[in-house]
Each structure stands twice: as C-alpha cells, then as structure tokens.
Amino acid sequence: MAAERLRITEIFHSIQGEADAIGWRTVFVRLTGCPLRCTWCDTTYSFYGGEWRAIDEILAEVASHGARHVCVTGGEPLAQKRCLILLQRLCDAGYEVSLETSGALDVSTVDPRVRKVVDLKAPDSGESARNLWSNLDHLLPHDQIKIVIASRADYEWARDVVAEHAIEQRCMVLFSPVWGNVEPRELAEWIIDDKLPVRFQLQLHKLLWNDAKGK
Numbered sequence: 001m002a003a004e005r006l007r008i009t010e011i012f013h014s015i016q017g018e019a020d021a022i023g024w025r026t027v028f029v030r031l032t033g034c035p036l037r038c039t040w041c042d043t044t045y046s047f048y049g050g051e052w053r054a055i056d057e058i059l060a061e062v063a064s065h066g067a068r069h070v071c072v073t074g075g076e077p078l079a080q081k082r083c084l085i086l087l088q089r090l091c092d093a094g095y096e097v098s099l100e101t102s103g104a105l106d107v108s109t110v111d112p113r114v115r116k117v118v119d120l121k122a123p124d125s126g127e128s129a130r131n132l133w134s135n136l137d138h139l140l141p142h143d144q145i146k147i148v149i150a151s152r153a154d155y156e157w158a159r160d161v162v163a164e165h166a167i168e169q170r171c172m173v174l175f176s177p178v179w180g181n182v183e184p185r186e187l188a189e190w191i192i193d194d195k196l197p198v199r200f201q202l203q204l205h206k207l208l209w210n211d212a213k214g215k
C-alpha cells in the first residue's frame, strides 16, 4: 500500500483565492516538500513534516467537504511522483481539479483534465534559473501561467517573457503582486499603460483571512 501514499501538510476547505477558479468553494490538498526556495514564499511551513496519507483516505476527506473544486498544491506537489495518481483519481471522481506548480518540474504527464496553474519565476524570486521552459509546450487552453511580481524589474521581465513566447496565445496569463513589495495599484497601472494581454489578480484569501494557515 506504500505505493499509494502521499506526504500531506494539510487538507482544508476554503474559497479559491486566485486563478480562474477564484471565488469557488474548494478543497485544498497541500502536499509536503518543495525543491525551490522562493524569497517571497508564503508556504514555507509545507517544506518539512507532513503526514503520510493513503490516496483513498485523501479522497474520502475531500469528499466529506462536498465541494466541486479541488486544488492540489504545495510546496511543489509534483515533487512527489504519486501526485499524478492523486490527480487522476480526483478527475475520475468527477471533481474540477486544479494543480498549482512551481514551473520547475515537468508537467507533461499531468492528466489533461487537470487545470494546471504553472508559475514562471521572475528574477526577484531567486529561482528564475529553475524555470523549465519546455513546460510551455505542454500547456492546454484551460491552463494558466502565473507570474508573481515583486518589483518593477520583475514586471519588465514578465512583460518581455510573455511577448517573446506569445504565452497569451497558449493560455491565460496571470500577474500577481507580492504582498508588501509591490503596490497592487502600481502593478495594475503598469499593465494598463503597456496594454498587456494579461489578467491582474490579487489573492482573495489574503484579503479575506490575512493569509492565515489553512484558509
């Protein structure tokens, strides 16, 4: 049975705070561990610890919340190979499934029913060398690229990368400010001034619950 277990930091029921499923009641399954160390990471508590849980048990807990949307997140969920099985099982069970991933690991084997929210790490994250650019070739129209922006320099990097790879023609592109580093209004105005084909977003859960764990 060990082959069907995953290390889990938390499973909780909340409101999706970002990406295209924003606002939906959602069950979050947070897998433990991440090989990256983004400077502005807000889930460092997921790096270590956690609890081994059988996939059947995870599915039962998800079902107990009665939500249509499930978000598999981390940490970096794809760092545990059996995450792919969990994603497939959740899709088979009929949920609307999204996956939040760092963009540093291969997404080509993720079930195509899953909406992938793939980060591109801008320079101020300290992890932009980890961007796996081949992931752009595995995006489906329902997926999203998310770039978290901590400075004007990050913004210009993101703007140029989107243009260079015509990412908006592959899927939705999300620009999100780092809480406390970039004024949301400033980022919104940069996007307007440059007439960018991207979607501005604020993390709703931070507005609602001030980033409390398990929300």
Ligand code: SF4
Residues within 6 Å of the ligand: 034, 035, 036, 037, 038, 040, 041, 042, 043, 044, 074, 075, 076, 102
């Ligand atoms: S990839 Fe995500 S979980 Fe990992 S360090 Fe960066 S922000 Fe944190």
